[in-house]
Amino acid sequence: MPFFDLGPDQLAAYAPQVAEPADFDEFWSRTLAESRAHGGAAQVERVTTGLRLVDVDDVTFPGFAGQPVKAWLVRPAGATELLPAVVEFVGYGGGRGLAHEHLTWANAGFAHLLVDTRGQGSRWGTGGDTPDPGGSGPAAPGFLTRGIDDPHEHYYRRVFTDGVRAVDAVRTVDGIDPARVAVTGTSQGGGIALAVAGLVPDLLAVMPDVPFLSHFRRAVETTGDMPYGEITQYLAVHRDQAERVFRTLSYLDGVNFAVRANAPALFSVALMDTVCPPSTVYASFNRYTSGAQGGREMDSDIDRSVDKEIDVYPYNQHEGGQGYRFVRQLDWLRAHGA
Numbered sequence: 001m002p003f004f005d006l007g008p009d010q011l012a013a014y015a016p017q018v019a020e021p022a023d024f025d026e027f028w029s030r031t032l033a034e035s036r037a038h039g040g041a042a043q044v045e046r047v048t049t050g051l052r053l054v055d056v057d058d059v060t061f062p063g064f065a066g067q068p069v070k071a072w073l074v075r076p077a078g079a080t081e082l083l084p085a086v087v088e089f090v091g092y093g094g095g096r097g098l099a100h101e102h103l104t105w106a107n108a109g110f111a112h113l114l115v116d117t118r119g120q121g122s123r124w125g126t127g128g129d130t131p132d133p134g135g136s137g138p139a140a141p142g143f144l145t146r147g148i149d150d151p152h153e154h155y156y157r158r159v160f161t162d163g164v165r166a167v168d169a170v171r172t173v174d175g176i177d178p179a180r181v182a183v184t185g186t187s188q189g190g191g192i193a194l195a196v197a198g199l200v201p202d203l204l205a206v207m208p209d210v211p212f213l214s215h216f217r218r219a220v221e222t223t224g225d226m227p228y229g230e231i232t233q234y235l236a237v238h239r240d241q242a243e244r245v246f247r248t249l250s251y252l253d254g255v256n257f258a259v260r261a262n263a264p265a266l267f268s269v270a271l272m273d274t275v276c277p278p279s280t281v282y283a284s285f286n287r288y289t290s291g292a293q294g295g296r297e298m299d300s301d302i303d304r305s306v307d308k309e310i311d312v313y314p315y316n317q318h319e320g321g322q323g324y325r326f327v328r329q330l331d332w333l334r335a336h337g338a
Contacts (some may be wrong), residue, residue, distance in 0.1 A: 003271060005222060009174075009331035011271075012112060014279055015286040018215055018255040019246065025260075027151065027251055028199055029216035035161050038066025040109040042169035044073065049099050053077050054106045056099045059258060063162035064283075069118060070129040071166060072096055073173065075111040081273040082337040084180035084204065085111040085170050087196075089189035091145070092212065092227055095121020095128020108330055108336065111176050113164045114201050117188070118158060119143070129315060134158055142230040147174075149244060150228065156195075156213065160252070167203070180204045180338055182263075182328065187212045187276060187318065189252055194258045197265070198257025205336050206261065207329050208284075209268045210320040212276050214254030215283040216248055222277045258284040268320050275318035283312050307336075 007012060021027065040062035047058050055077050063069035066114035075083055086105045090096065097115040105112035119126020120143070134155065136146040147153035163183070171178035182205035183193040183200075191213030212227070219228040220235075229248075235242055250256065269281040288315055289306045311328060313321055321328070 001084040004274065005271070006282075009273075011278055014282045015288070016218070016255070016283050018213065018253055018287075019250045020253075020256050020293065021151075021247070021250055023074065024251060024256055030162055032156060032163055034061070035064050035066065035254075035333035036164060036168070037110045038062055040066055042172055044173055047099055051077075051100060051103070055079075057127075058099070059169065061165060063118070063165045064134075064158040067118075067133055067158075068130070069162045069166070070096060070116040071169075072099055072114045073100060073111060073170070074099075074106040074114070075175070076106055076109060078331075079175060082177035082180075082217055083109070083111040084182070085113060085174060085176050086333075086334075087110055087113045087115060087163075087166050087181060087183045087193075088198075089115050089166075089183070089185035091186050092118055092124075092188040093120055093123025095130075096126040099200075101126065104326055111170070111173075113166060113170045115163065116194075119155070120334055125212045132158065136304060140233040140237075143229055144228055144230040145234040145245075148248050149241075150235065151248045154248055154252060158184075158251045159192060160195040162201070162259045164199050167196060167200050168255045182207065182333060182338060184208070186210060186320065186325075194254045194261070195252070195257045197261035197263055198259075198269060201262060203263040203267070204338060205264045205333055207266045207333070208218075209325055210270055210276050210318060211254060211267070211281055211284065213252065214276075215280040216249040216253055217279060218283065219280045223274050254284045255287050258288040262287055263335050265309070267310040268313065268325065269306070269310055270313040270316040270318060270320045272314075272316060273318045273320070284311075310327065 042061040116130040119132030161242035190208030190211030
């Protein structure tokens, strides 16, 4: 796969003004308030895995509209001190899998909450356990166009709310330091992590890898690969709905969350990635904490003083850094107080 997107210098300066609804903040404030009003505490149940060096809990917490969401919580066995936590969201089509599959962060001394994605878990991996009670009107196969006619009904409104509630939940678990919670994920998981960073004001850090769900219009115009191709597929049938579709997606765009985030950030991007084109990643990275914040417009679209870094993999596609990411993330996260 050759280079296909903007060149390195263009990417470094690419900070587009993405459409942002006037009621974006009200929309998300109301969404989160309504879900938190359902109350409910996280249920944490120790499971037997045969593993001696980690403790594993099966966690159920109230997500969007109080609906139950599953997660695995893995931490060093017998830990007595308050632990920093890494909340991880998974890639498109995957689920939380099996309890013994995710051990790296716990072996580095962290509590690791791996969050299921509602309605997913049957495309790759070893399954998921969280249904999505929300319905949908006509949609293309996949998740991007579920509820595309109305942001209140869109699938990712529910998923992003689940992500925020996952942070709320892990902060209430005994043995977790609520002041040291970071979020991470790859692809879809990175997009969810970025949304959570824009909605939760006091995270320790955010680490989105090759993030999906950013700058939707650019993505559709740049790549035909799935999952963004689901939008193209939908619009090829619903020929008169483009403005409505992109208006709905503007409530879910990673760029609009990035301008509201304030946690230190470590991104990654792959320059041959046709699934999440590099320019869509840079759109969020370059605008990260550099747009409207609390109603204040900053002077520049790119704030160079922000505590953020991006690791670039020039010759990789959507796999990005894979195993190289953990060492880098671990060192970076510890340098930021974890």
